[in-house]
Amino acid sequence: MSQPDMSGWATGRLLSTAARLAEHAWDAHLARWDLNHASFAVLHLLSGAPRSQRELAQAMQVEDQTMSRVLERLERHGHVGRARSTTDRRRVEVSLTPEGRTALTEAAADDAAEALLGEAAGDLPALRAQLIGMIGDLSARRWAPPD
Amino acid sequence: MSQPDMSGWATGRLLSTAARLAEHAWDAHLARWDLNHASFAVLHLLSGAPRSQRELAQAMQVEDQTMSRVLERLERHGHVGRARSTTDRRRVEVSLTPEGRTALTEAAADDAAEALLGEAAGDLPALRAQLIGMIGDLSARRWAPPD
């Protein structure tokens, strides 16, 4: 089957398409544990210590509202617990449940998706370096200080 | 402001984040014409000749249902017209309206987003080549023949 010619595509479209395909492959792998690309990354962030929702949102470069719903889903599936902080009752402390920790460990163990991307990308380290540089640049522009 | 350390991020997460940031910058530019990254790409595909919805979906590497709704929105804003084909009444022929063509021309004229990505990415041609290779590989796996 012939691939469409992508040489004329805008770079943004290439990025979105590649991201979608990567997410799809990853989600297929993570579905076993009722996880997906977003929630898995959150579990990973929580593996060290509990965090507030805003901390998680910032670490994921996502808006608070988005994180709120991802966590709602994670809680619904029993992967995390949420409890209002006792010292600051505005904050919600999010922590891994034992089930969440197990799921994280198992899902991270055979990371088929990362291996897949390794094959698909010619030079994975170079790609990662490019993406990291790009994210740094674009997110600095987006949340630029009102100078 | 210190960037979070992304060296530990999964590659899929890097891709998604970079794509989201690129889409955001692009959408901000296209909002003037009631367009966004998805609908703009569709207009571009239609600039040559009218197409059926399925053709558009395949060209965009997207499911039919998704394309259906993007087109519904484009029609609502007057950028495209949709008409049942006379030769095959299952098909819907999508064509640019004059307003759509004007919007496409204007939006494509000063493509601020592509320039932005050019700055953000160190080596844009290399990045594009990597992404194109990756999309080819991943989409072949996804829609692999039932061998």
Next chain:
DNA sequence: GTCGAATGGTCAGCACGCTGAACGTCATCT
């Protein structure tokens, strides 16, 4: 102490992606 601003989360609503299921239309085979 009180008032107002800043902070942390949530709700409502939109858009793009996906899956699964339905619908009308064509094409083919008998």
Next chain:
DNA sequence: AGATGACGTTCAGCGTGCTGACCATTCGAC
């Protein structure tokens, strides 16, 4: 011609992302 299957589109529903608006809590200035 009638049944069967393939095709093109849409509907229902979910998930992640966004924006804008709202609520409760805390902190600071007075």
